[in-house]
Amino acid sequence: MDSSPFLIDKEEFMEKIKKFIDREGVSAWLYIAPALFILTLFIFVPTFQLFLNSFYYMDGMGTKEFIGLDNYRDILADPDFWQTVKNSFIFIFVSVPLGMLVSLVLALLILKEIRGQGVFRTIFFAPVVTSLVAAGLMWVWILNYDFGIFNQFLQRLGFDKIPWLVSTEYAMPSVILMTIWKDAGYNMILFLAGLNGISSVYYEASSIDGATKWQQFKHITWPMLMPTTVFIFIVRMIFSFRTFEQIYAMTKGGPVGSTRVFVYYIYETSFQFFELGKGSAAAILLLIIVLSLVGIQAFISRKSENDFA
DSSP: OOOOTTOOOHHHHHHHHHHHHHSTTHHHHHHHHHHHHHHIIIIIHHHHHHHHHTTEEEOSSSOEEEOTTHHHHHHHTOHHHHHHHHHHHHHHHHHHHHHHHHHHHHHHHHHSOOTTHHHHHHHHHGGGGSOHHHHHHHHHHHTOTTTOHHHHHHHHTTOOOOOTTTOTTTHHHHHHHHHHHHHHHHHHHHHHHHHHTSOHHHHHHHHHTTOOHHHHIIIIIHHHTHHHHHHHHHHHHHHHHTOOHHHHHHTTTOSTTTTOOHHHHHHIIIIISOOHHHHHHHHHHHHHHHHHHHHHHHHHHHHHHHHHO
16 A cells, blocks of 8 residues: 555554653643633633723723823822721721631530531531622621611610611621621631641640640640641631622621722722723732732741741
């Protein structure tokens, strides 16, 4: 049979393809290609477009005019923006540590061998799988001034009713309380994983030496739980910067802007005031903050791993 230089043996061709795929790095890129394509299409491209939009005046009606850094200047000169930054940091640095403390206590309690342990885990984790909007609306009913459960309880104890969601003094604590309740179960599971990773040998040895429960927690549990704690703290901070649903459902950023946080500020600017360019600039500022936190997390996590290696 005649052979042509343009014809390639099938087995030889497949062997060359296999060798190419088996080369270092090529197979890895082929595995991550689908995920990389999705990330590029839905994350990187929109983020780049958002960055470009931040240099334009856009009113949502087709008007698009290049204005350079004016959107950033307007945001940094806006008192509402700085109030938003203040609200965001108050929300984060109160809800995250308190939420972690509650979660750690729950994890320590559930870690003990008690009857119905699985039921308690389910009860504490149930809010995590509940829609944030649904949970927010439920808490609006619970905190209602006239017929809410909290105020009914306070009245039975002889106290005055509290305007939980309509007072600048109590609105933010109300949102923080709801957020702690919502996230406690998720953090609890992470703490449980960290606690289960601590060998019982340390506790047995310390018990022989006469260590109390508090001394065991202080010198064994807490130091060995530090990598988990750092991870939860940074991740919860990042997610807290993205808080929107409970604010929208419970307070709409009020009263008088006392619960307006970063993402709600972006929402108002872009879709209520139709300043899309300014909203894009605010979103880029939020992205910079979140990326900075990711960098801090990577640095601290690496340092923690080296310390405990």
